Amino acid sequence: MEYKSQNVICQNCKNDFTIEPDDFSFYEKIKVPSPTFCPWCRFIRRMSWRNDWHLFKKKDALSGKEIFSFLPEESPVKIYDRDYWWSDKWDPMEYSQNYDFSRPFFEQFKDLFYKVPLPAHSMHSIVNCHYCTNANNIKNCYLVRGATFTEDSAYLIWDHASKQCLDSHMTNKCELSYGNVNTTACYRTLFSVDCESCQEVALCKDCVGCNSCFGSIGLRNKSYCIFNQEYSKEEYKERIAEFNLGSNKNFQELKAKTYKHWLNFPQKYIHGYHNAGVSGDYIFESKNAKNCFRVRGAEDSKFLQNIINGPVKDCYDYANYGENAELVYECLIAGSGVYNTKFCTQSFPNVKDLTYCIFCNDSSDLFGCISLRKKQYCIFNKQYTKEEYEKLVPEIIAQMEKRGEYGEFFPSWLSYFPYKATAAYEFSPLNEEDAKKKGFLWYPTSKQNYQITLKNKNIADDIKDIGKGILSEVIECAHKESCQHECTGAFRIIEMEFDFCKRINISLPRLCTNCRHHERLLLRNSPAFYHRQCMCDKQNHNHQGRCQTEFETSYAPDRPEKIYCESCYNKEVY
Ligand SMILES: [Zn+2]
Ligand SMILES: [Zn+2]
Ligand SMILES: [Zn+2]
Ligand SMILES: [Zn+2]
Ligand SMILES: [Zn+2]
Structure with missing residues (x-):
């Protein structure tokens, strides 16, 4: 079918956005209606389900003991210790529900979501690590988050x-x-x-x-x-x-x-190389990848964020973990062999034909399931035959379409994180009132109370005057919780860090780890893109007056940097 590009009003922010002919072809290929949210609102909705780096203490639903988790105690979902969750000692099918055609899908999904235990962390293949989250295949790490194959490191x-x-x-x-x-x-x-x-x-x-x-x-x-x-x-x-x-x-x-x-x-105007026909930022070795942010090895894809392992082909609106992926739409953390999967999060490896699933692994043909592994033909964690499944799923989708529920990612009101702990807050910081108005969750999470033993102003200026005694101090953060960085108020220096700073002769940090991360975020661009013109007015280039080249860039117009097109930039640098 021939498609024309279409201007649509976002049902969330009420701004205009364009659906291109290629987009319609993609939506037809994976059999979903076209989106009602604009790309930015879709991104923020996915990110409202992503806790990039916050760590909490939460009760283990089995032992009742407080354990570290990426989910706060106040979150209504249940957790099991990660190793127990991955074991065969419990059966997520015990929580099965029948589908009720008289009720909205997400209401029923919520019942299941609050019942079936989730793992305390999203991690696998971890050796001797402390306080790490969202990671796999890491070794000897401390407070390392969102990482793969990292070793002997801290605070990454x-x-x-x-x-x-x-x-x-x-x-x-x-x-x-x-x-x-x-x-x-x-x-x-x-x-x-x-x-x-x-x-x-x-x-x-x-x-x-x-x-x-x-x-x-x-x-x-x-x-x-x-x-x-x-x-x-x-x-x-x-x-x-x-x-x-x-x-x-x-x-x-x-x-x-x-x-x-x-x-x-x-x-x-862009970070990246070895690309053909791409737009966005931090793009490497990709082909026909549009509006992407931090991707490697992507092809014929659009609106991807943080998909750095590749290869990824024919995927849209897909974020934060993915490799060997094809035909993925509106997913967050789904990968390592994923095919034809929509509206899922935390599902890896080897998943195929999943729709609206959370924490399902090594499975195919699941609809609305949670914490399943090695399963097929299940709806709400209930086993069906192939024939029953193939009859029931289209009926559910038809009913969801009637209610306007089908074809979008999980709504933000259902998220297992409060807005402030999510990556959405990092990209779109809102106060409590505005966040609630926009339908995001807002509730306080319990804080640890630190007894500060070393005031910031009392740290010796030069590292040569600081001895190992500092390892036992609880140090006051220089921001004293007065910033917007989720400041914890205090921090410790670990031995790995102390030895490193001494050896290389660099000053010890003065801020808590959250504040340090927020300072580093200022050195990284965000996945919001602006249409701008090259700022070069050099006389010796091949343009008269200002260069006329235009581009999409993640450097916002109010940024202080001089932004050049590729040709002008190359003339200055090489
Ligand atoms: Zn919008
Ligand atoms: Zn701080
Ligand atoms: Zn701060
Ligand atoms: Zn230029
Ligand atoms: Zn120029």
Whole structure:
């Protein structure tokens, strides 16, 4: 069928959005009605089901003991310890329900959702880790969240395969590094952003293949540069020694100076490479991937976020974990062999033909099921024959369509997290009143009470004056809970961190881990895209006056950076 692009009003925010001919073809292929929410509202709705990094204590429904969980005690769902949940010692089919055609689907789903235990954490293949969540195949880690194949690391959020790294966000295969955002294959790299294959660099941005550089931006295969000026090896070493990053005062001054220096240089409108026909940001090795954010190996897909393992083909509105995926729509954390799956979350590996399922693994042909594994032909955790299933599911869908329930992700009011603990809050921070007005959940979660033993102002300025005694202190966060960062008010220094900072001579942190993460978020762009024009007005380029090239970029118009198109940027950097 020939489709025309269509302008639609979002049923949530009431703004216009366009459904393109390609989109209609996709919706037809996977047999769903076209969406009633705009792409941003769909993203926020999915993210209202994602707790990226908050940890809580919650009662285990089996033992009654308080255990660490990604779900707060106040959440109405039940949890089991992760190992017990994965075992065969209990049967999720005991909670089965009949489908009642007189009631809305989500009301009935809620009954099941509040009954069937969920695992305390979304993790598998974890060795000797503490306080980690949303991770798989990680080893010897502490407070590492959203990670795969990470080892001997602490305080990472969104990492893949790094070793001995600390306090970083969005890192990939880095080693012995600290305080970075969006770095790949870097070694002994500190406080740097958007760097790749660099060694011994500190406070650098957008550098590739550099060795021994400081405070620089936009360099390719350079050595011994300080604030983009090249020095001899000896001179470089002398100057760097004078900086003494071990002093917090020096570090803060140099950081402020560096961030100012960075603004003098242009930035490319998009992060990524080896792409064809893509739009969005942080896109790698992808083809025909539109409106995507942080993806690798995606093809013929749209509205993907944080799908970095690939390959992913023919997927729409899909976020936060996925590999070997095809025909996935409106899913969050579903992957490792997933096919024709819609409106699901936390379902992996090897899932096929699932619809409206949560925490179902190694299964196919399930509708509205929770915590099942190795099952087929179930509805609300009840077993049917193939014939019964194939007759009943279309009848349920038809009834849901009549009520306007079918074809959208789980509603936010059903989420197992309060809004403030979700990634939606990170991308769209709202206060209690506005969040409730928009239909999000808002309830307080119990906080830990820390007895501060070391005031922030009493931490010695230079790490050389700080001994191991600090490991037993409860240190006051410099923000003192007065910020919007979910500040915990206090933090500890762990031995791994102390040894690392001493060895490399960098100052110890002054903020709690939540505040540190929020500071790093300022160095990363968000998945909201703006139509803008290249800001280059260089005389020696092939344009008269300002460059006329336009693009979609995640740099909002009010951002201070100079944003260039690819051609103008390449002329300046290479
Ligand atoms: Zn909207
Ligand atoms: Zn704090
Ligand atoms: Zn703060
Ligand atoms: Zn340009
Ligand atoms: Zn130009």
